Every structure is written in C-alpha cells, then in structure tokens.
Amino acid sequence: MIAPRAALIFALFAAPLGSPAQAAAPPDAIVMGKGIDDIVSLDPAEAYELSGVEVVGNLYDRLVEVDPRDPAKIKPGLAVSWRVDGAGRTFTFTLRRDARFASGEPVTAADAAFSLQRAVRLDKAPALVLQQLGLDKDNVAKRVRAPGDDTLVVETARVMAPSLVYFCLTAPVASIVDRRNVLAHEEEGDLGNAWLAGHSAGSGPYSLRLWRPAERYVLDANPDYWGGAPANRHVFVRHIKESATQRLMLLRGDIDYARDLDKDQLDALARHPHIRIDHGVQSLVTYLALNQRNPYLRRPAVIAAIKHLVDYDGIERAILGGTRIVHQSFEPRGFLGAIDEQPFGYDLPRAKALLASTGLAEGFSVSIDVRNATPWTEVAQALQAGFAQAGIRLEIIPGDGKQVLTKYRARHHDIFLGEWGTDYPDPHSNAEAFALNEDNSDGAAKKTPAWRNAWSDPAMNARVAAAMVERDAARRAELYRALQRAHQETAPFVFMFQLVDVAAHADTVDGFVIGPGPAENRYAGIAKH
Amino acid sequence: MPASRSIDRHAGVYLRLVASVLLTLFGLLLATFLIARVVPIDPVLAVVGDRASAETYQRVRTELGLDQPIYVQFYRYVAMVLHGDFGRSVLTRNLVVEDIARFLPATVELATLATLLGVVLGIPAGVVAAARQGRWPDHLVRVLGLLGYSVPVFWLGLMSLLLFYAELGWAAGPGRLDIFLEDAVAPVTGLILIDSALAGDVAVFRSALAHLALPAGVLGYFSLAYISRMTRSFMLEQLGQEYIITARAKGLSEWRVLWRHAFGNVLVPLVTVIALSYASLLEGSVLTETVFSWPGIGSYITGSLLNIDMNAVLGGTLVVGAIFIGLNLLSDLLYRWLDPRTR
Numbered sequence A: 001m002i003a004p005r006a007a008l009i010f011a012l013f014a015a016p017l018g019s020p021a022q023a024a025a026p027p028d029a030i031v032m033g034k035g036i037d038d039i040v041s042l043d044p045a046e047a048y049e050l051s052g053v054e055v056v057g058n059l060y061d062r063l064v065e066v067d068p069r070d071p072a073k074i075k076p077g078l079a080v081s082w083r084v085d086g087a088g089r090t091f092t093f094t095l096r097r098d099a100r101f102a103s104g105e106p107v108t109a110a111d112a113a114f115s116l117q118r119a120v121r122l123d124k125a126p127a128l129v130l131q132q133l134g135l136d137k138d139n140v141a142k143r144v145r146a147p148g149d150d151t152l153v154v155e156t157a158r159v160m161a162p163s164l165v166y167f168c169l170t171a172p173v174a175s176i177v178d179r180r181n182v183l184a185h186e187e188e189g190d191l192g193n194a195w196l197a198g199h200s201a202g203s204g205p206y207s208l209r210l211w212r213p214a215e216r217y218v219l220d221a222n223p224d225y226w227g228g229a230p231a232n233r234h235v236f237v238r239h240i241k242e243s244a245t246q247r248l249m250l251l252r253g254d255i256d257y258a259r260d261l262d263k264d265q266l267d268a269l270a271r272h273p274h275i276r277i278d279h280g281v282q283s284l285v286t287y288l289a290l291n292q293r294n295p296y297l298r299r300p301a302v303i304a305a306i307k308h309l310v311d312y313d314g315i316e317r318a319i320l321g322g323t324r325i326v327h328q329s330f331e332p333r334g335f336l337g338a339i340d341e342q343p344f345g346y347d348l349p350r351a352k353a354l355l356a357s358t359g360l361a362e363g364f365s366v367s368i369d370v371r372n373a374t375p376w377t378e379v380a381q382a383l384q385a386g387f388a389q390a391g392i393r394l395e396i397i398p399g400d401g402k403q404v405l406t407k408y409r410a411r412h413h414d415i416f417l418g419e420w421g422t423d424y425p426d427p428h429s430n431a432e433a434f435a436l437n438e439d440n441s442d443g444a445a446k447k448t449p450a451w452r453n454a455w456s457d458p459a460m461n462a463r464v465a466a467a468m469v470e471r472d473a474a475r476r477a478e479l480y481r482a483l484q485r486a487h488q489e490t491a492p493f494v495f496m497f498q499l500v501d502v503a504a505h506a507d508t509v510d511g512f513v514i515g516p517g518p519a520e521n522r523y524a525g526i527a528k529h
Numbered sequence B: 001m002p003a004s005r006s007i008d009r010h011a012g013v014y015l016r017l018v019a020s021v022l023l024t025l026f027g028l029l030l031a032t033f034l035i036a037r038v039v040p041i042d043p044v045l046a047v048v049g050d051r052a053s054a055e056t057y058q059r060v061r062t063e064l065g066l067d068q069p070i071y072v073q074f075y076r077y078v079a080m081v082l083h084g085d086f087g088r089s090v091l092t093r094n095l096v097v098e099d100i101a102r103f104l105p106a107t108v109e110l111a112t113l114a115t116l117l118g119v120v121l122g123i124p125a126g127v128v129a130a131a132r133q134g135r136w137p138d139h140l141v142r143v144l145g146l147l148g149y150s151v152p153v154f155w156l157g158l159m160s161l162l163l164f165y166a167e168l169g170w171a172a173g174p175g176r177l178d179i180f181l182e183d184a185v186a187p188v189t190g191l192i193l194i195d196s197a198l199a200g201d202v203a204v205f206r207s208a209l210a211h212l213a214l215p216a217g218v219l220g221y222f223s224l225a226y227i228s229r230m231t232r233s234f235m236l237e238q239l240g241q242e243y244i245i246t247a248r249a250k251g252l253s254e255w256r257v258l259w260r261h262a263f264g265n266v267l268v269p270l271v272t273v274i275a276l277s278y279a280s281l282l283e284g285s286v287l288t289e290t291v292f293s294w295p296g297i298g299s300y301i302t303g304s305l306l307n308i309d310m311n312a313v314l315g316g317t318l319v320v321g322a323i324f325i326g327l328n329l330l331s332d333l334l335y336r337w338l339d340p341r342t343r
Helices: A002-014 A050-059 A109-122 A127-131 A164-169 A179-186 A243-252 A265-267 A300-307 A313-322 A346-356 A378-391 A400-407 A427-435 A457-470 A474-490 B005-037 B041-047 B054-063 B070-082 B097-132 B136-149 B153-167 B193-201 B202-239 B243-248 B252-282 B286-291 B298-305 B310-338
Strands: A029-034 A064-067 A069-076 A079-084 A090-095 A144-148 A153-154 A205-213 A216-221 A234-237 A275-290 A323-327 A366-373 A393-398 A415-422 A491-505
Touching: A002 A090, A029 A243, A029 A275, A050 A064, A050 A216, A069 A079, A069 A164, A079 A164, A090 A109, A090 A164, A109 A144, A109 A153, A109 A179, A144 A216, A153 B070, A205 B243, A243 A265, A243 A457, A243 A491, A243 B153, A265 A275, A265 A491, A275 A300, A300 A346, A300 A474, A313 A323, A313 A378, A323 A474, A378 A393, A378 A415, A378 B193, A378 B310, A393 A400, A400 B310, A415 A427, A415 B054, A415 B136, A427 A474, A457 A474, B005 B070, B070 B310, B097 B136, B097 B252, B097 B310, B136 B202, B153 B193, B153 B243, B153 B286, B193 B202, B193 B298, B202 B286, B243 B252, B252 B286, B252 B298, B298 B310
Parallel strands: A029 A234, A366 A393, A366 A415
Antiparallel strands: A064 A069, A079 A090, A090 A153, A144 A153, A205 A216, A216 A234, A275 A415, A275 A491, A323 A491
C-alpha cells in the first residue's frame, strides 16, 4: 500500500504547484453552463419552470410537436396522423409503431392515454393546459381513451378550434410516459410522481442519468431513438448562475455552450474570432401592467400617454441589446395571427397632450413594482426618466421575484413590470391571459393578468371566446390580428419586448436548436467538429 | 473543597450551558419562523407557480398547512424537528436533512481551507506588523487589511477568475470538480478532499484541490485581513504592558518576547476571533459561492429563502445556527484551557 499512499502525498503537494488538473472532455459529450436552480421537478406532469420544461422536451415525445421553423405549424410527433370529427369535439390520433421507450417497451396508445389522464389527475401546476380542453379528474378516463394499440381519442368538452387542441398537446405536460415503468415506481397512489421527478421514462432522444437540484443534470443519448440517434452521446448541464462566470468558462473551453449571457457579456464576445452566438426569438413577452384600481391609471388618456412615454428602441439598445427585441402586442412573434406592428414610440408632445386632455398636465405620482434584478431595475430607471419628462413621478419599488408576484396577484400594485410566457404555443394562451376577464371580483377563480389589473372588457371577452372556437385557421388568425389591434388601443398593458434566447458557443461545436419556447429547445443535433 | 460539591458545581455549569444552547436554538427557530411568515411572499407560489387553478392553489395551501393559525403551524414544525425531521424541501423535493448533508460539506471544505489560510498567513502578518509598528511591514499589512475590508468579495472573486483562471490558466475554474469527474468518488464525508484521499483517487483529489484554490484563496484573503488586523491590535496592547518591558530588560530575545510572552496572551482573545471568522465564512460566503458556482449551504439557504421554501430555510438556519453556537462553545472551552485565570 506504500505506492498509492506515496502517489497521494505527491499529488497533495504537486496539485497546487502545477497547472490545474483537467479531466479530458470526451469528444461526444456536450457541456452547457446555465442557471438551472429553478427546476423543481422533471416529471412532465409537474415541470413548469423554464429550465425544467427544456429538459422534459428532450426526454419525452408528444403526440404532435411545434415546427421549430414555423411555430404556427404542427408537425408529427408520436402520432403520424390526426383528424377531428364533423362535430369538432372528437380528435383521433394514429400513433407510429416503431417508437420505443428507453426501457425497450413499445409506445402504445394506452401509454398516451395514461399519460394525459395522469397529468390531469395529478393536478400539478401545468395541468391547466389540459384543463383548457375541458378535461378534469372526473371525466378524463372517459374523454381520453385508447380504442386500439395505435389509436388515441381525445374528446373535448366543447367545440374548440382544432389548432388550439393540437397546440395544447404539444405542451410538455402532454408528454408520453412509459406507463408500466412509471406505475412500477408508484408510492402511495402518487402515479409515480415522486420517482419521475428525478428520473425519466420517455421515448425521447435522451434519458436522464441524474439531476442534482441547483447543481447539474446529465442526459444520455438514446441511440435507438425512432427519429435518429442524437449527434452526441451525453449532455452535461452545470448550474452556473453568474453570467460573467459562464463567459470565462466558455473562453477557457470548460463549457461548450454558455446559455445565460447578459448584454455586457454578449458585447464582450461579439467580436471574438472563435465564438459564435446563436439567437432565437422565444415566446416570453415583457410588459407593463397598469392597475385599473388606480384612479389615474384608469383614465384612457393616461393609458395612451404611457404607451408613448416608453423609449422602446433606446431601452432595447442600451439595456437589453441582444437579449430582447421590441415587440408591442400580446401575441409573441411567430405565433398564429401574431402582428408585428409597432404603433408606439417615445413621443413626448403627444403624451403631454394626452395628459393635458384629461386634466393631468402637471402629471401625477405612481409606483412601479419591479424584480430587484438585472436588467429590470435598469429598465425601470429608464422608464422613470422617460415618464418624468411628462410630469409622471414614478416611484420604483424593487422586490424579490416572488414578493413582487405576490403583490401583483393581490392587485396591490400601481404599475407592474414583468414578463409572461405562453403555456402552449397557441394564440389563445396569451389572449386568455391579457384580454379575458369574465369575473372581476376579488374571489375570481381565474387570476389572469387582465384580472390582476382589474380590467374587464365585455367586448374583448366576447372576441376571445369567438377566436377560441373558430375552426377555420385563416379566419382564426384574422380574428387574433383584429383582437391585438383593439387591445393595443385600449388595454392597460404596454407590451414592450420579446425574449431572444441566446446561446454562445465555440466555433468547434454547433447544432443546438433554439425553439419558439424553452420546451422546444433541442440538444440532439449538437456535435463537435 | 469536597469532591461531591465540585462535581455538583460542574454539573450545574454544564446544565446551564445546555439550557442556554437549547434556548438559543429555540429562539433562532422562532425568529426565523416568524420572519418567514411575516415577509409578504406567498409560499404557495413556490410550489404551484403563478398560474395554477384556484382549486390547485387551495389544495396545496391546505397541504402545506398554511390554512392553520400560525401558532399551530409553529407547534407542528417544532414537533417535527424534535423527531429529527426537518421536512421536505419544496425546491429540491429531497428531505432537508439530505440536502444539508449534501450542501454543507462543500461550504465546510471551502471555509476550513480559507480559515487555515487566514490563520497561517494572518497571524504572523499581524505579529510582524505590531513588532514593526509604523514601519513598512506594518504599512503593508495595513494596506492588505484595508483592501480586504473594502473590496467587495464578489468583485475580487470575478477578478481572480479572470486573471488566474481565464488569462493565466493557473487555476481551475468554477465548481468543486471537473464535470467529468463528478460522482467518480462515492461520498463518505461529503468533503471531496477527504473522500478522494480515502478512495486513493489522485485525479479527483488533484481536481478538487485545484478547484478549491481560487475560492479558498479569495475567502482566505478576507479572513487574513480580519485576523491580521485583530492580531496586530491585540499584540500592540500586550507589547505596551509592563511585563514585556521587564522581559526585555531581562535580556530575553525579541523572538521570545514576541512569541512566548506577548503572543501567549494574545492567543486567548484570538481564538474567539478565529472561531467567529470561521463561523461567518460558513454562513456568509453566498457571493463567493455564486461566482464560483460552488454548491454550498449559503447558496442553498439564500435560494430557498427567495422561494419561501420554508422547511429548507428553517432547517438550514437551524444547522448553521447550531454550528455557530458550537464554535462559540468550542472557543469558550479553549479560552478556559488557554487561560488558567478563567478556570
């Protein structure tokens, strides 16, 4: 035993003196640096955070998928074809026969039915996407059924636009899990939830080797994946919160991808000869919400004036550059029926005239609640400076994310600066959030942003309901376009920006796909050259 | 004094000590619990997110016991803790005890090495500064100390990463190990240096030491700054005493005067300074942990607090508090051992 001990003693003294120890990275392993401490669970029926749904997206398949090149289109997933009956309520999916779970079991319609039923029964946060279809604990067994090995039927509670149903089924919560494997790990009737939170049972291109909360997760490629084996064997994602740290690790080659670079870090890398930066516009929108309980913010002229007091371009250029683009309507760019018109700009004379028209030529005082984090406090300061020109004295109230959200949900704010991501890539998701509020009472069941700002417009409610059931896709898109234009004119929401997901990488590696949302970000194409 | 009375007196002292420790821990628990309940953040949000249906929200609220009066919630929690159960973390889904067992060793490893650096370099620096008061070694130690007090740890961490890791390539990067060596050694103590030494895995040991060097160096510098300043001030106080003049008059060597006579007396208060410095590194190195992606207890408690993950916050605070109290106790005992007058 002398030799190992001697080696150890040698190592003890040699380590700090020599160059740093580096374990050689396997050429087929990809390493990412990313803030992943938001992941609470990797059970598709429960994962709802940005980082969590990205992992679920790579571990599991769904019946249908969003086309990453055109998020307004659906493409086949585990289902090769689908149809809706004449009444517009019964949707039938035919499953492919060559798909297998990582366990080796074939994927059947019974697995698909179980997965959807399970998500509704577990009733975790993302279950609301399936509840949208009228599925609940009592009816889900009847409405989601598998009459054959490769046939799945989903019956909605009412007539709905087919595209809405399909888009709901592209959400991570509609991922198909291996029924036998999951039930084998069931504890106290939890439908395998405790186990699946930290394991995987999917048919996707990867399986989960491990997840250590707030530390790392490791995915192993599934070489027999029906869609073709991934271009890499393993993906290691390490929790690195600090943007500057990510940049340094990328430059040293310790990580292949840096996923959370802020404007300063992106600027620093922009001209680096061996670093490439991938961009993808995602569905998260940044907005100001004006609480209609505030007597000033309730006035239509004030709402209009504020929309002309935001220096959209200036904030994008100086504070958000590369991570957000100007976007002024509630539907994210790329979605069915989304408009890309930008009717607002910083227009001080017009804003002043609007304020004067409502007897507020001297301005007024109002507060804004904002997350105490970069870049939001800087954005709030820029807004404060712009508003001040027209006499609006903006008091910035910074707070922790959940603290600000608690206040917002209680309708105790004046102005709220926040972000909103879609639950599923259908225009109804954000239309419901920002335009629908049928019960404005304090005890309302639905606490959408429209409710949180005590804004309820019966005409708007009717338009949202009509667009939701329109079965003709072209007409439906037109309804949403009209809805957004009307919303831009009157609603107490100032849409300002849309997220640009950015991934910086060395020029020796590429292939990461940034989808329209984090659930559509894909690792399978990443390869080192 | 009869032996039985002496034993009685000692038993009384220890009983009082135990009672004061328990009371402090209970006070800590109560204060943390109340603070967490008073902050205007809804704990249900951490579990169900922002958009859950009203039914889901209510169900989780009931499951968390938040529908109960606050004294019932506190009573239930204390009852759990007395059974050794800190509950389950909302964020990690693990038992809080398991989480602490995973995150605490990372911080202990870092803080211990940092404190060792602080002691080994800070004490001699402080002694030399006092012995050469007003001359260049004193000025040097003062500048080093001032920088240590005034430079933000976050900035120093980033700058050291930029220089020693990114530019010069002398140090390993953030994290406790190279990512491909993670899980190569089964955790026994959770301290990777010790676990890899026990397993005889040289590669892991080297990687762990290389990864520790920078964060421990940064934290060690702050520890050094504090310890050297305190040592200098304690030493100056002793060097002005008459017994030192007597020692010098007797012709003792300066080395003996400094280290045997003056430092012997400085050691007593210095023990408390070192213990407190160590304790503060255990709970206060959140920023260093963030910059170096170090999965330690500071980041764990901070992350949990921001998400109102109450079981994790209370469990983490209680453990760190217990360590703090333990270190205080240890320094008291050392005090008694080092200074015969306090016995």
